[in-house]
Amino acid sequence: MSTIPTAHFLYLAALLFSFGLFAALARKNAISVLMGIELMLNGVNINLLAFARHWGPDNVTGGVFVVFVITLAAAEAAVALAIIIAIYRQMKGVNVDEVKFLKG
């Protein structure tokens, strides 16, 4: 049976997280920022499962954490899109640079 080092899973996860970080920091559109956050969460999920596999095939705690992360990501996506739609109705745009009416 072929083997893949745990490190290669971790590198893939790190790449996904970095791309997501870039999107969350640099994109103008709020939906792009949301997509970046989803990418980061996926990278974290790969990490959790890779660590769980590394410490033995009977280890399910990583899977349990992935279930929680996926649940929270779904809830976060729903709330974030509701907020984006509300902002669009208010300002006729979803550019995160222009949303600053809470700024003191």
Add this chain to the structure above:
Amino acid sequence: MTTTLFYIIAGVTAASALLAVTLRNLFHCALFLALTMFGVSGVFLYLGNEFLAAVQVLIYVGAVTVLIIFGIMLTRNVMEEGTRALNGQAFLAVLTAAAFLWVLHQALCLSPFRPDGPTQALATVANYGADVNALGPALLLPQNGFVFAFEFVSVLLLAALVGAIVVARKDPS
């Protein structure tokens, strides 16, 4: 053969993730995000977790991507041609992401997971289905300590659902 397939899946996943965050057309971004989620689901298979791979396809490809596409449709004509997709701190963001990647690489080289360290065998055929049988008790048996978190997360999901409806609702006034 299976190893080669893994690297192909990983390459497609990383490439489509890069396209999903850099393309200008938001709709193309969402489609490449769906491809990334498919790739991550394939990686989950390689990690011996078929149930979570299926959940990944159902929730991310089936629900979150569709939700994002709905969001793009509902906030149409925002990203017209000629507007910039990136804000003024794009260069700093690239720098931050690259620095983060470098830090992770350095940490990985010091950790027991480093590339030349011991490797783990892939899940064998005999293990298929074992993850589902293990996941239920792991979540719900009281001695594992996840019961409270499980119930809490279900209440949170309900609260997020109601909250999303309230926030997105048209103001009656």
